[in-house]
Amino acid sequence: MATIPVTGGTGTLGREVTDRLRTDGHEVRVLSRRSQPYAVDLRDGTGLGAAVDGVDTIVHCATQPRGGDDTAAGHNEAAKRAGVPHPVHVSIVGVDRVPLGYYRVKRQVEQMVEDSGLGCTILRSTQFHDLVLRVLAAAARLPVMPLPAGVRLQSIDTGEVADRLAELAVAGPAERVPEMGGPEVQELPELARAYLRATGKRRPLVPEPLTGKA
Template sequence: MTAPVLVTGGTGTIGSRVVPMLRTAGQEVRVLTRRPGKSGPGITHVQANTVTGEGMDQALVGTEVVLHLAGGAKGDDAAARNLVDAAQATGVEHLILVSVTGADTMPISYFRAKAAAEQIIAGSGVPYTIVRAAQLHDFVLPVIRAMGRLPLLPKPGGLRFEPVAVDEVARRLREVTLGDPAGRVADIVGPEVLTVRELADVFYEETRRRHRVSLPVRIPGKIGRAYRAGDNLAGDDALRGSRTWRQFLAASTGAGVKAA
């Protein structure tokens, strides 16, 4: 591959890991950001907005592969549509989308937008690869930390996660970016399925904090039923990383990350 790979969200949590991995593999990278960025050897920053579509055609000109990592609480479906329009106009040969495990089964707007983005990419006519990932350790940590500040620890019944290390997700994305289009591939998730109470217990042990009394909570409605059914969890064919929640916390606290 001689043309640069364009990475949207290249300065984010996953992107900041993937971009150096692509460079180590000898790949030129073009990073798409909404604000001007500093370019360096083998890395060029271009300015565009995936949600509004502003500057997208110009950003994709001369690229053959696009790794789409940019996302947020809203607008993922609009961003996917703008990306597809630009990819079709500029002759992109491979679109890679990172999505979320349970995108098509969880009745939550964030998941639904991810599912819509998947459908837009898959129906674009541009060869594609879709990788679903579980919640990153980095995203679970502030939730558990915030819950630990409460007088009683909420214990939502049936709420389970399989958090995954960001570097393991990044390595998988590097692999598919340098490979051929493969459609929807196996999810990448962590090695454990843990309840909120289990996540909190390990957090308390690793940060040497006092355990809190749990307060049982039942999540109502469709969302509660979906979580209790495990609709946010991957199937047996998922790729499972090796880094555990405890290992992540041990490394984080060892690096000086505050517990609260």
């Protein structure tokens, strides 16, 4: 059995990855800014040395959705410093095609991992169901429900991605592995109407045209 640190181990995906690895008998070090005994700040490296001491694999689930993802720089630096041969990184399907700022940052992070000189594994996934739910719930707070026009989603259950990451963590470096997506492609208005039915709300849907390259 292996000792595997999971960055962002208290987050939506990190918690499930941690559970899978522990169920399989591995020792997991949960890395986040508040978790003990491995309280780690990936932005400045605080606590990283002890957290990655003696491990062969790091699973990187931490991210910063609001702004640049400098957590990955800390993750990579920790892996290099500890001589960890196998960082496992989760990314997003379409980061090399969708012209959104956050996606561009995620692609830069992928490149950073690929160029690190370490034997890495990168898994791209579509959005999680819970993210779609949060987006729709936020839109439904208004008297009308604004939705970006022409958007389709193929969201996936977080647990399925966690299962795959747990498998990849104990396998050898595989570079970029096949992408994961949910079972069905759905139009955003279709999902919005399903949300409104489920919550008993009534809102007119207002399509908002995307601008620029998006």
